[in-house]
Amino acid sequence: MRTEARKIADSPLEWVSGSGDSSGIILSSRVRLARNLEDHIFPWRASREEMLACEERIRSRILSENSLRSFRVFEIDQLDPLARGVMIERHLISPSLAKGGPGRGTAVDDRGIVSILVNEEDHLRIQAFLGGLRLHEAWRVARQIDQILEDLVYAFDSRIGFLTTCPTNIGTGLRASVMIHLPALSVLRKVGKVASDCGRIGLTVRGMFGEGSDSAGSLFQVSNQVTLGQTEEELIEKVSGVAAGLVRQEQAARDRLLSEKRSGLEDKAWRAWGLLRFSRNMGIREALELVSLARMGSETGVLPKVPSSTWNLLLMDIQKAHIQARAESDLTPEELDSTRSGILREAFGPFHQTGQLS
């Protein structure tokens, strides 16, 4: 049973490689398109048969398309809870889709760039993830998939655009988002301000782990709130521009910490390093926090250099379903914390420094 979960956990994700601009701070860029099929009742009021029929059409289209031959199609109900958990942690499916039910599924490409959610809130959610600040490129990738699947005939109104289950997605059906790491702005307690500034121009800042500006690990998702009244390119450009601005703000905050509070920053970073390299039990929240501080330390030259890909990979590898998927048998909460600790110790082993005064 664990085999499938482990296979998914071990499959690649393009963004993890740390490619793309500003990839130390912008971990990933995502473009998601919400689409529905004209000939089918929308999922929220569709019958079981309707759901299955719709899924069947979508699956056939994907499987018959030569350019999508690298996609694997999953039926959620055929996946055990562990495999679904791993998919959620990799953002390949949403917690809502993970609940399963008739006709619910997903299709994932073998490079870990695209996932197509089937019969979640809408018939189709096409999402493309890339590393760094690459929203324009992610939009091109999503658009390609979109152009293939539009053979299925989308529910579309020439005046308002694509029709969706929730009015907030109507129009372009596009949500552009970046996953951004803001440890220095968090230390300086500036994230609340950043979030309200973003709110005023129609963007949302949300913690990746936990809520609002109190996100564990200083990881945030910045995305557009509305999808209507602007073109796809305008939306992409807006989120991209704000993301680039946040990168500059975070860099300035790091420079400020380095110049004005260097000793405190060094202490925080080295303590995080010491705990990551030596602890024997660690909960996810503390692990995210320490990884965040150590990553900032490494990127600012205070700690040994560790590649972005190592930091990115850890964000998934230390999560519950990923750990369980790779274990021989079900781990107790204590075993989970001790295994997480072991993963962290091993991750930093190759970048070992004694911490001696030079």
Place this chain on the structure above:
Amino acid sequence: MRTEARKIADSPLEWVSGSGDSSGIILSSRVRLARNLEDHIFPWRASREEMLACEERIRSRILSENSLRSFRVFEIDQLDPLARGVMIERHLISPSLAKGGPGRGTAVDDRGIVSILVNEEDHLRIQAFLGGLRLHEAWRVARQIDQILEDLVYAFDSRIGFLTTCPTNIGTGLRASVMIHLPALSVLRKVGKVASDCGRIGLTVRGMFGEGSDSAGSLFQVSNQVTLGQTEEELIEKVSGVAAGLVRQEQAARDRLLSEKRSGLEDKAWRAWGLLRFSRNMGIREALELVSLARMGSETGVLPKVPSSTWNLLLMDIQKAHIQARAESDLTPEELDSTRSGILREAFGPFHQTGQLS
């Protein structure tokens, strides 16, 4: 000015070597004798001239005695505050004596076993420190000095014994104490119970750093409360017996932690190790706490083996006056914390372990 302080900080202390029985848990044994000279008014009501005259007699006796030729005699008022601070941290003088004044002094032997306090609360306080549980031996050493100095003719009453300024010291004038490290009993919150048990049989348990059972670094002093009504040998035997009992209790508590809470103990110990080896700023309280946990970890085989002498030496080297004495110039509180951190990192460098899973 710093030269004298540094010289004292660098001078040996026999107990630091970690010799003697149970020296992992009983850091040192001390016997202290309170004595006064029959021909002189007791210090609390003596005039300046009286104090100076008394000190002069004591000093001449020490300096004229061949068997005490290794002693260095200090006049407190001639020592700068830093040197006095170092002496307090080494327990060579009391904070009360450190205040100085006419005729106040101390004499210290070159092996760091004996210090003779002059004109503190009593004319003479003879103290002998040895490593491990060696109260009988410390008593013999103190007795030898006592027999030399009794040429000065002590204030003595054949019915009640030696006369002292404070009634609690009357009789034998003897206080036997051990400095004991009880981290496992502290973790298990048993120190309060231990202290009240000791109280019932006339012994006092006091934190070495801080008060009562909340001592930083789990270091306690166990000593006899009364000095009257029992012979010196009986008092020594009693404190010795209780100290040996506490060693067994602490050992049992460590065994219990190892068998019942091993994972928690390992985590605590390795975290302490990681922080000691990597932090950049550390206050004294946290340092004492982490040194205590790491020492227990090392002694129970969870952490790399570190000799007792390293742990013992650190207890002085990380303290304020010792750090200042060895600095080139006065350190700010921030510099003090960062220097302390550096001392700790260097101390554990030679015992380096990567913390990798084996």
